[in-house]
Amino acid sequence: MVNGRNVERRTILKAAGATAATLGLAATTGCGGDGGTSADGTVTIRYAWWGAEDRAQRINKTIALFEKKYPKIKVKTDFQPYLDFWKKFNTQASGGNPPDVFQNAIGFLRKYDAKNVLLDLGEQVKAGNLRMDGFRAGLEKFGEVDGKLLGVPVGSNSMALVIDKPVYTKAGVKPEQGWTWDDYHAAMEKIRDKTGRAGDTGPYNIMYLYDLYLRQNGKAFFTEGGLGFTEADLKDWWTKAKKGVEDGIYANQKKVAQIKPKSAVAGELSGGEFTWDNFTVRYTSEGKSEYGLAPIPTTDGKKTGQYLGSLMLSASKRTQHPKEVAQFIDFMVHDPEVAKIMGYDRGVPATQAQFDAYKPNDPVNQAIAAYEESLVEAGVLEPITPHPNGADICEAAFLRIGEELGLGKRSVDDAVKQFFTESKTALGT
Numbered sequence: 001m002v003n004g005r006n007v008e009r010r011t012i013l014k015a016a017g018a019t020a021a022t023l024g025l026a027a028t029t030g031c032g033g034d035g036g037t038s039a040d041g042t043v044t045i046r047y048a049w050w051g052a053e054d055r056a057q058r059i060n061k062t063i064a065l066f067e068k069k070y071p072k073i074k075v076k077t078d079f080q081p082y083l084d085f086w087k088k089f090n091t092q093a094s095g096g097n098p099p100d101v102f103q104n105a106i107g108f109l110r111k112y113d114a115k116n117v118l119l120d121l122g123e124q125v126k127a128g129n130l131r132m133d134g135f136r137a138g139l140e141k142f143g144e145v146d147g148k149l150l151g152v153p154v155g156s157n158s159m160a161l162v163i164d165k166p167v168y169t170k171a172g173v174k175p176e177q178g179w180t181w182d183d184y185h186a187a188m189e190k191i192r193d194k195t196g197r198a199g200d201t202g203p204y205n206i207m208y209l210y211d212l213y214l215r216q217n218g219k220a221f222f223t224e225g226g227l228g229f230t231e232a233d234l235k236d237w238w239t240k241a242k243k244g245v246e247d248g249i250y251a252n253q254k255k256v257a258q259i260k261p262k263s264a265v266a267g268e269l270s271g272g273e274f275t276w277d278n279f280t281v282r283y284t285s286e287g288k289s290e291y292g293l294a295p296i297p298t299t300d301g302k303k304t305g306q307y308l309g310s311l312m313l314s315a316s317k318r319t320q321h322p323k324e325v326a327q328f329i330d331f332m333v334h335d336p337e338v339a340k341i342m343g344y345d346r347g348v349p350a351t352q353a354q355f356d357a358y359k360p361n362d363p364v365n366q367a368i369a370a371y372e373e374s375l376v377e378a379g380v381l382e383p384i385t386p387h388p389n390g391a392d393i394c395e396a397a398f399l400r401i402g403e404e405l406g407l408g409k410r411s412v413d414d415a416v417k418q419f420f421t422e423s424k425t426a427l428g429t
Contacts, residue, residue, distance in 0.1 A: 041072055043324050048078040049103035050085035055345055062338045066331050073324045093117045096318060101325045103346075104314040109143065109150045110389040112314075119315040120148040124326035131330055134351045136308075137376055138383070143312050145386065151312030152329050155278075155347025158306050158375055159208055161294040162280055163272035164265055164287075167195050168294075171271070175294040177378050184297035188249035191271040201264040201273035202250035204241050205402025207395050208309070209274045211385070212296055213237070215305030220385040226429040227394070228385070231416050238405060238412045245406070253406035262286055276309065277371050278347045284364050291364075293371045306375060307384040311346045348372050393426035 037043050049059065056079050063075045078099065080088055085103075092098045098117055112118050124130045132140045132149070136156065143151030161175065168174070171194045173187040188199025203209050211221035220228040244250035251270040259267040266287030272294065283291040296304040313332060315325045332338055336357030339349045344365050349355045360366050375381050397419055405415040423429075 037320075042074060043072060043321050044074045044076055045101060045319070045321055045324055045328060046076045046078065046099040047101050047328070048080075048085070048089065048099040050082040051079050051103075051345075052081060055079070058342050058345055061341045062332065062335075065335070065337055065341075066328060069331065070324075070327060073328065075328065098316040098318065100319040100321060101313055101315050101328055103154075104151050104312045106142070106151075106309070106312070106384065107387050107392040107395055109145050109314075110387060111392060113145060113148070113150055114389045117317060118148075118150045119317045119319060119322060119325070120150065121152065121315060121326060121329070122149040124322060125149065127323070127326075129323050129326035129330065131334060134334065134353055136348075136350060136352055136355060137381055139308055139310060139350045142308070142310050142384065143314070151314045152333055153310035153312050153350035154333055155342075155344070156308040156310045156350050156372065157276040157278040157347040158308050158372060158381075159212055159274060159296055160277040160280075160371060161272050161274055161296065162265060162283060163292050163294050164268075165290045165292045167191060167197060167271040167289070170195050175297075177295045177374070177380075178301045179295065179297055180301055181297045181299060185249065188244070188271075189247075192248050195271065197268065198251040198264075198270045199249045199272065200244075200251070201256060201270040202241055202245060202253060202406060203274060204238065204253070204406045205399045206274050207398045208276075209296075210237060210398075212305035213299075215382070215385070216299040216303050222385050222387050222391055222394075224386045225388055226427045227420075227423055231420055234419065235412055235416050238402070238415060242405070242412060253403075254408075257403075257407060265291070276347075277368050278344050280368055281344075281364050293367055295374075302380075304380045305382065306380050307382050308372070308375075309347075309384070310350060344368060388427055390423075390426035390428065394423045397422040397426070 049055070056077070060077065063077065067074060079085070089098060089102065093112065093115065109118070121130055125132050130152070132152070135153065139153045139156055142153050143149060163175070168191070171187070171191040173190055175187065191197060191199035207221060214220050214229055214233070219233070222228055241250065245253060251264045255269055256264045259269070263273065263283060263286065264270040265273050266283050277293055280291060280293060296306060298304055313329045315322065315329070319325050333351055334353055336353055339354030339358040343358055343360065348369060349358060360369060401410065401415050401419050404410045405412065410418065
């Protein structure tokens with residue numbers, strides 16, 4: 001799953017290959033036409049994803065393994081940066097020519113199901129071409145919508161608080177599982193007072209963090225048909241965020257914007273910020289400090305509202321080769337050698353077999369694995385709330401309008417009104 005900040009971070013992590021991807025210099029393995037069958041019975045399927053050359057290199061290695069196991073299936077590949085990927089995919093889907101199999105996220109399942117684009121993979125499970133057992137923490141249900149299997153998880157992540165560990169130590173703050181939002185705000189004040197740095201970058205536009213807060217309080221960002229919260233709820237959230245900046249516990253948003261693409265944590269403007277756990281590598285690569293993962297604050301000391309998010313593989317309803325596509329997906333999510341090649345590039349491996357096969361030897365990835373294991377042990381993980389058709393547009397609006405609010409371009413009331421106006425249009429409510 002991908003929010004605006006996540007898009008930016010994925011882009012940063014893959015920046016070295018962005019130019020080549022934008023120019024369409026995607027690597028291609030195998031041969032054949034667009035999903036046809038050659039005279040000798042060899043089938044070619046098209047596989048597309050977002051990312052850049054580092055991810056492409058890893059994926060192409062896994063495809064070589066797949067083609068060795070299935071010599072009659074060739075895979076033609078294509079990759080783009082995130083935004084370019086969806087632009088191209090929309091064009092292909094509208095023209096009736098989407099790739100046979102592609103990387104997907106939960107915010108797009110209902111959207112493309114409503115457009116009759118996605119293949120229900122349930123039939124391939126029944127036929128024995130795709131296994132849906134052996135997934136971690138209930139992830140096998142992640143891609144199900146209205147009884148249809150529209151996506152299969154390839155990796156998992158969960159929201160976390162990434163912290164600058166020396167800053168927290170200097171401030172005498174030690175976050176633990178079950179700490180409350182009151183504890184968190186007190187910690188932000190300690191960091192501000194003892195280190196001269198804002199405690200947090202600020203939660204203005206992190207949709208998935210707000211979702212956790214709502215879930216802690218018996219609501220959710222989305223219901224199956226629309227938004228699960230009121231204008232008054234959002235006004236309260238954004239008013240508190242604005243006051244946090246004024247009080248100095250959240251970073252000055254103009255300074256945050258000025259140092260982009262570097263994060264405010266690595267740029268030493270804040271002591272931490274909420275993001276997906278598998279993005280921790282970003283901070284290590286661009287900052288000078290030591291970074292760690294802290295638990296999500298709670299309302300009642302127990303419920304975090306957390307769930308495992310995931311990138312998925314989905315298939316086109318128009319594919320001429322559903323069996324081969326299912327075999328490809330099965331290989332990519334179950335084969336242990338794939339995990340050794342991909343590592344945590346797309347999150348922590350979704351199946352237990354792949355999780356066990358890849359044992360990271362660097363502190364950052366070890367911390368990510370330990371964090372996700374701690375969530376399972378603490379028993380805080382819950383099912384994700386289904387995202388309605390139009391959720392991706394709501395997410396983009398939350399990101400953009402939240403940034404405008406933080407930069408002083410909108411008042412809280414105006415920001416709330418604008419978000420609900422755009423969301424109701426997107427959701428048809």
